[in-house]
Amino acid sequence: MTESQQSGPDGRSPGNGTLHALSVDVEDYFHVAALSRVISPDDWGSLPSRVERNTERLLELFDRHQVKCTFFVLGWVAERYPELIRKLADHGHEIASHGYSHQLVYNQTPAVFAEETRKSKMILEGIIQRPVTGYRAASYSITRESLWALDILAELGFTWDSSIFPIHHDRYGIPDSPKTPYTIQTSNGVALREFPLTTARLFRLTIPAAGGGYFRQFPYPLFRHLFRLASGNDTRPQMFYLHPWEIDPDQPRYNDASWFSRFRHYTNLDKCYGRLERLLNDFSFGTVSESYEAYQPDRIKLHQNEMIRLA
Numbered sequence: 160m161t162e163s164q165q166s167g168p169d170g171r172s173p174g175n176g177t178l179h180a181l182s183v184d185v186e187d188y189f190h191v192a193a194l195s196r197v198i199s200p201d202d203w204g205s206l207p208s209r210v211e212r213n214t215e216r217l218l219e220l221f222d223r224h225q226v227k228c229t230f231f232v233l234g235w236v237a238e239r240y241p242e243l244i245r246k247l248a249d250h251g252h253e254i255a256s257h258g259y260s261h262q263l264v265y266n267q268t269p270a271v272f273a274e275e276t277r278k279s280k281m282i283l284e285g286i287i288q289r290p291v292t293g294y295r296a297a298s299y300s301i302t303r304e305s306l307w308a309l310d311i312l313a314e315l316g317f318t319w320d321s322s323i324f325p326i327h328h329d330r331y332g333i334p335d336s337p338k339t340p341y342t343i344q345t346s347n348g349v350a351l352r353e354f355p356l357t358t359a360r361l362f363r364l365t366i367p368a369a370g371g372g373y374f375r376q377f378p379y380p381l382f383r384h385l386f387r388l389a390s391g392n393d394t395r396p397q398m399f400y401l402h403p404w405e406i407d408p409d410q411p412r413y414n415d416a417s418w419f420s421r422f423r424h425y426t427n428l429d430k431c432y433g434r435l436e437r438l439l440n441d442f443s444f445g446t447v448s449e450s451y452e453a454y455q456p457d458r459i460k461l462h463q464n465e466m467i468r469l470a
């Protein structure tokens with residue numbers, strides 16, 4: 160029996176419980192931070208691209224499950240595949256920005272970040288002919304060092320963000336920030352909605368349970384347990400994310416990357432698609448905006464300066 164045929168042993172069916180947020184960061188395998196030491200941005204244009212086909216496979220899966228997703232699209236990808244982005248929007252999915260160049264926000268100056276974020280927003284809006292109001296930073300790189308990015312997002316007309324991971328990690332995280340959707344009052348007086356990445360508390364540990372590498376590395380029943388735990392047994396919406404390259408076991412391999420980077424990038428690529436089908440059967444999903452709107456309790460409101468205290 161394959162993994163995808165074992166779905167739902169604990170009796171859940173789709174349509175029950177909280178509407179969680181389903182998201183895909185639309186980038187190619189060579190954009191990933193884990194491989195940045197062995198692949199230069201100068202080489203991106205000459206490498207065999209696989210993002211279009213992989214995203215099409217996800218689109219077909221979501222359509223078959225009648226679930227809507229938020230696609231955070233990298234500007235670099237949108238410039239090269241505008242028809243793909245138009246198709247995602249035409250199928251009723253939400254289009255949001257994943258920046259332009261996939262560089263870490265805390266490694267950029269505010270001026271460079273503002274320029275490339277404006278550029279990525281304009282490219283997407285030019286393609287789908289409607290406002291793009293949601294943003295996710297490359298590798299969740301809005302941290303204590305780059306909270307200034309929230310002001311710039313608000314100035315550029317973004318109304319919501321999903322870049323803050325409430326966890327300790329070598330590349331990202333604001334460990335004590337809220338675990339459920341909240342509102343950030345930016346320094347320039349604008350309210351920005353924040354949808355954090357999922358973490359679960361188990362044995363006094365905070366464990367990431369948002370998707371991506373964690374989704375591939377943990378056995379599926381453990382991931383499902385953590386996701387359900389994080390959601391308070393399906394009473395609080397959680398954020399799930401994946402990348403198109405994570406369902407592609409045939410992508411080119413970079414064996415000169417470090418052992419740890421290869422572990423992060425290549426583990427269980429062949430199991431990911433089946434697991435995603437199981438997840439779609441086990442929980443209810445919608446776009447980030449739909450999930451946020453469906454969550455009614457009084458949301459936490461934080462001033463941007465208070466975020467620094469939590470970091």
Ligand SMILES: [Zn+2]
Pocket residue numbers: 184186257261296297298
């Ligand atoms: Zn990314």
